[in-house]
Every structure is written in structure tokens, then in C-alpha cells.
Amino acid sequence: MFRGGRTFATVCVVGLVIAAAGCSSSSKKTTSTSIVPAPAGLPSFYAVPESLPTVAGALLKSEPVSVNGLHGTLYRVMYVSRSLRGQPVAVTGLVAVPNTPAPAGGYEVVSWGHGTNGMADKCAPSLNPSSDIPLANAVLDQGWELTASDYEGEGTPGLLPYIAGVSAARNTIDIVRAVQHLPAAHASTHYVVWGHSEGGQTAMFALQIGPTYASGLNLRGVVAGAPPSQFKFIYNFLKTSPFKHYLLMAAGGLNAAYGDQAAPLDQVLTPYGMSLLPVLQQGCSDYIGQQLANVDFTRATKTDPFTVPAWQKILLANDPQGFTAASPVPLLMIQGGNDEQIPVASTQLLAQHLCGLGQDLARWIYPGQSHAGVIEPSANDMSHWIKDRFAGDVTPDTYQPVGQPNVQVTRCPNK
16 A cells, blocks of 8 residues: 555666646546546546546545555545646545544645556556555554555556656645545645655655645655665666666656657667567566566667756756755655665765755664665654654754664754
């Protein structure tokens, strides 16, 4: 349901390289009589109205979902977000509502940015809401509501715009807008965005666009777990690594986001590489990796994309190292000291860059922890930080994480 494990963790860094009108209440039915049928093998809920409201955050439909062990009530939702090219798009996701009575003003919301799990419709996390129940319960037990977008293209028409940071950030923010129109959600307009790995990139772009993209909401903080950056330095490693298929995922995803003119595939992929693209819609991450395991990507790729002006522009636009101004929203970065997926030095460089811009930032490094292994020891510390943000406490937060001994803490401005 709210994924945070190894598969998406690996993909997130390397894949970067090629690197309210129309709203309805809780109902399975839409008001449109013309629909795009659900993708083959998916439930009828994933059928999409052909005509969409133009208002981002419009709730198209919802349904309760039965799941064992959840400390709350779960809903599957479909809502409207906006593509990078300015078009309304249907997106699906999950909403978990606590069992405890809603406080005055509604439940504060934690919006989760999921990590890489593939690019096909069948990979939509909302199809399997029974996974990662402990993670969801950790949020619900705090009295917070949890939203989790599938992202555009997973479960809905089109290919996932993989690694397009603003796209995923919009999807993650718009589901918070959508639950304002779900009466059973009792949702507050106060929210925090949390993501890990590829979801860390989502969180970073939510930090950048949140204050202006959704003026009716109040973004109180952002937690970016192992957020990837420094894309320019990884391409040559990927071509001969076990993760080489992420080059194809990034090429296909960014082309889906920006279109053929802005992201011309034939400038970075050979005809052989182009012939491999259909694999992206045939299965999820493990399947793609298996199908492309023996592919010689020196034959599939033409050149380092940073030597192609159109692709260099796109890659830099999706790297948080390219941010040019601080956000007024506090940022927490979390990472394991033995992260095998995203170099710790990369988040150090990112933190230094953001501090130089005047960003309110804390960075916690948990010694000895792996990329995904850091999630458990940091969970209570992160909850403390989020609770402080919802309480409106002063920042930078002086809280010292205690999830394990000797957590390395960096803050800016220093305090």
C-alpha cells in the first residue's frame, strides 16, 4: 500500500540519470456516461471518464476497501490532477482515515510519495492495499490521515511520467485536495508530504511547488527520505550496471511527461533501444529488470543525455540540486549512513546547496543503516518532527533524534 522497500529505493537514484467543480461525494459511480474502460485485469473502479473536470483536486469517485489489520478505514479514490503539459488527468490512490474521532478542523494529513514499483497500470499501489500495514498504522496511530497517490499513469491512461518531479508532486498534493471533498475523510487542510527514495524526489518537488500550487492547503513540512540528486554523475555507471534498465525507464517516463518535441527519444536511444520501450508497459520493476537483464545498453543508448541540449534541460529541471530559491516550508532529510543506493555524499551536497539558498533544513544520517533500513529506526524521530510541524513549533527544530545512538545532525540555519 505505502511502499518503502528495496525495489523502489534502487530505481529512484539510477532512474534519474538518462539521466471545486466536478467533485462528487463518496461513490463508485461517475456522472459521465462516456468512459475509458479499466485496463485489462484491473477492477472496474479504474475506468476513467472521457471528459474530466478542469479543477485539480476534483474527486471523481471513491469506494471503501476492506483490509485486515488497519487501524482505520481505507478508501480507494480517483481524482483529477494536472499533467506537466497542463492537461487534466485522472489519478488513483488510497486514503486511510483513523478510527479515532476527528478533531476540530479535521485530521491533519500526511501525503505519501511512493517509490518506484514499475510503470504499467498493474503496478498501481492501490491495487494491493494490504501491503505495508505497519507503516500505515504508524501514521494512523498518531491521529493523522494518510493519503497515497498512485501517480499519473499507474492504473490510469498513459505511461507513468517516471522521474518527472513536478508531475508526482502535483499528484501527491492533489490527493490532499481531493479528500477535502470526501465527507468520510474529515480531512484538515494542514498537511505534510513524506516520501522516500524516488518518493524523496517527489517530496522535494512538493517542497518547491506546494506553497503556490495549492493555495487552499497549508503545507506544514516536508520529509524527504534519501532524496536523489546530482543526476549528472551517474549515467556512465548505469550503462554497465545491474540497474541499466532504469535508463530505459527514465527515457520513456520523461518522454511521457514532456512529449516528443521536448524529449525526443531518438536523440538518446538507438533504433534498438526504441524497440525495447514496449517492455515498460508489460510488467512492474522486477519484470522489466528481468526482461532487460541481458541487454547491451551501449547498443541501446546513443550518448550521454547531458550532451544533448533538450535532455540536459529536462534532467536538470528534475534534479533538486537545480533549485534556485528556498521554500518557506521546513524540510527534513533522512538517510542511512550505509545507503547502498544513493550516496550519502549526494545528499550532503544537496543540503549544502539548499542551506546556501537559506532553506530551513534538518538532515539526519543514521550510522550503519542501509537505504531502506533507515526507515524503521527513524520512524519515531520523524513522527516527532512532523508533530512539531503540525503544532506550529519554531524551526529549525532543535529536536535531537534518538532512534539509535550517534545520529549525525545538520541544521540550517545553524541553531
